[in-house]
Amino acid sequence: MVAAPRIKLLIADDMDELRSNVRRMLNNQENIKIVGEARNGKETIEKVKELQPHIVLMDINMPELDGLKAAEMITKDYPNVQTVIMSIQSEQEYFRRAMKAGAKDFLVKPFSTNDLVETIQNVFNSWIKDRPELLHEDQKAEIISFFATKGGVGRTTLAVNLAVNLASRNKQVLLVDSSLQFGDVAITLNQPIKRSISNLVEAEEITIGEIEKNLVRHESGLDLLLAPKEPALAEAVKVDHLIKIIDQARHSYHYIIFDLPPSITEKELAILDKSDLVLLVATLEISSLKNTKLCLKTFNDINFDMGKIKLILNKEIPNVGIGKADLEAGLAIPVYATVPMESEIAQRSLNHGEAFVAKAPGSAIAKSIIGMADRIVGPKEGVSNETGKSAILKIKDLLFGS
Numbered sequence: 001m002v003a004a005p006r007i008k009l010l011i012a013d014d015m016d017e018l019r020s021n022v023r024r025m026l027n028n029q030e031n032i033k034i035v036g037e038a039r040n041g042k043e044t045i046e047k048v049k050e051l052q053p054h055i056v057l058m059d060i061n062m063p064e065l066d067g068l069k070a071a072e073m074i075t076k077d078y079p080n081v082q083t084v085i086m087s088i089q090s091e092q093e094y095f096r097r098a099m100k101a102g103a104k105d106f107l108v109k110p111f112s113t114n115d116l117v118e119t120i121q122n123v124f125n126s127w128i129k130d131r132p133e134l135l136h137e138d139q140k141a142e143i144i145s146f147f148a149t150k151g152g153v154g155r156t157t158l159a160v161n162l163a164v165n166l167a168s169r170n171k172q173v174l175l176v177d178s179s180l181q182f183g184d185v186a187i188t189l190n191q192p193i194k195r196s197i198s199n200l201v202e203a204e205e206i207t208i209g210e211i212e213k214n215l216v217r218h219e220s221g222l223d224l225l226l227a228p229k230e231p232a233l234a235e236a237v238k239v240d241h242l243i244k245i246i247d248q249a250r251h252s253y254h255y256i257i258f259d260l261p262p263s264i265t266e267k268e269l270a271i272l273d274k275s276d277l278v279l280l281v282a283t284l285e286i287s288s289l290k291n292t293k294l295c296l297k298t299f300n301d302i303n304f305d306m307g308k309i310k311l312i313l314n315k316e317i318p319n320v321g322i323g324k325a326d327l328e329a330g331l332a333i334p335v336y337a338t339v340p341m342e343s344e345i346a347q348r349s350l351n352h353g354e355a356f357v358a359k360a361p362g363s364a365i366a367k368s369i370i371g372m373a374d375r376i377v378g379p380k381e382g383v384s385n386e387t388g389k390s391a392i393l394k395i396k397d398l399l400f401g402s
């Protein structure tokens with residue numbers, strides 16, 4: 001069965017109360033997603049361009065540019081965006097002017113939840129009726145997992161910063177802290193754990209509506225599904241829950257990023273299996289190299305799709321006896337991206353609960369992650385078979401057992 005896409009709705013009204021009332025009325029409507037809000041006509045046009053909603057629910061009287069003018073511009077420039085005008089005036093004249101501006105329907109304030117839902121649904125249905133091909137155009141998020149079989153190599157740092165940067169590009173991004181026992185995403189972004197994945201798994205069924213109720217929204221626009229408050233609660237999260245979360249959320253996001261714990265159990269494998277890109281994080285320490293090698297071997301042994309694994313060299317630092325070329329030679333896969341060691345920025349941003357891609361975008365560490373994000377949003381690349389120079393003796397001994 002092909003499901004109709006969720007209706008993306010933009011609310012445009014200068015009254016805060018009206019916008020929050022509409023949010024409340026649509027709270028339980030799983031097929032309608034509020035993608036944004038605007039406070040005047042000018043902002044509405046900007047948000048339409050940026051968010052490409054299906055429907056704009058727009059007040060007739062707004063500052064800067066009124067609702068009728070904005071509706072006219074949207075109809076002309078964004079023919080796939082439908083407008084519904086709201087007004088406290090119910091006279092025919094207003095209705096006529098709204099229709100002339102290209103609006104598809106008219107709601108007289110105050111309106112009931114039923115009227116609101118029905119109007120949105122009808123406008124959407126009559127638009128999509130002539131576009132059956134769009135019923136197949138189901139958004140499917142790219143699933144990106146940060147993984148390592150050794151702790152402390154920087155998975156959380158990289159996952160958080162990549163996610164914040166992607167969100168700042170107006171992408172819909174969900175970051176899932178699947179380090180279920182000792183997840184650090186909340187503390188890294190200075191978010192109190194008001195809701196977490198353990199609240200979500202208490203729901204009778206995991207639906208997109210339930211997921212949304214249990215998310216925490218970061219100031220960058222990034223959605224966070226946090227790890228449980230305490231390690232004891234992690235047990236309640238089962239493999240099936242994780243699979244359901246991915247299957248449900250992937251229709252609402254451009255990217256879903258997982259911060260995984262340093263272990264390979266059924267839970268991690270389920271997430272890795274569903275991932276499109278596995279970013280395997282290694283550092284220039286012999287123990288990281290050993291564990292990464294073992295990890296690759298394990299994946300190979302279990303016939304994991306090796307093509308989706310990309311090696312990330314984090315905390316790169318010169319003159320420590322192992323270099324990037326040694327890593328590539330030893331592991332026999334090329335380094336996809338290198339992130340330099342920049343301890344001061346990394347620690348400061350961690351202690352302040354701020355992503356460095358936002359607070360110190362000019363730093364080398366931030367630039368390397370922004371570059372990684374550029375590649376992720378850019379055209380898809382093939383897998384390269386390049387390997388680097390030969391490894392130093394100690395690593396050769398360790399890795400190849402000579």
Ligand SMILES: Nc1ncnc2c1ncn2[C@@H]1O[C@H](COP(=O)(O)OP(=O)(O)OP(=O)(O)O)[C@@H](O)[C@H]1O
Pocket residue numbers: 148150151152153154155156157158179184262314315316339340341342343344346347350365
């Ligand atoms: N490129 C870097 N340069 C300097 N310090 C870094 C870098 N990346 C991460 N760090 C620091 O390394 C430490 C561990 O990072 P992080 O918590 O992201 O690792 P992790 O793999 O998620 O660890 P855990 O196993 O605890 O989940 C932190 O103090 C972080 O600030």
Ligand SMILES: [Mg+2]
Pocket residue numbers: 155156157179184259
């Ligand atoms: Mg971590």
